[in-house]
Amino acid sequence: MSIKTISLELDAYEKLKAAKRGSESFSQVVRRARFDPEKSTGSSIVRELDSLYASGKGVPEDTFRYWEVVEKEKADSPRISPSPWEDA
Numbered sequence: 001m002s003i004k005t006i007s008l009e010l011d012a013y014e015k016l017k018a019a020k021r022g023s024e025s026f027s028q029v030v031r032r033a034r035f036d037p038e039k040s041t042g043s044s045i046v047r048e049l050d051s052l053y054a055s056g057k058g059v060p061e062d063t064f065r066y067w068e069v070v071e072k073e074k075a076d077s078p079r080i081s082p083s084p085w086e087d088a
Helices: 010-018 026-032 042-054 061-076
Strands: none
Touching: 010 026
């Protein structure tokens, strides 16, 4: 196993240290950590697509499936309520 030395600002170190359980190592704390993805916004989607295309990977198939589900949900529940005067 190789080892990598990193530098942390003091507040980050204290946060990491506080997350330790018993004799757990810093590596174990980091492996246990959960890093939530940023919220999906138009700009975050564009950044993700740019990075995928730059790496030659394109868009993953599950992304297309997700967009299909979202489009179906939008079609099944229109944002505009039906008007009682439409049929008159």
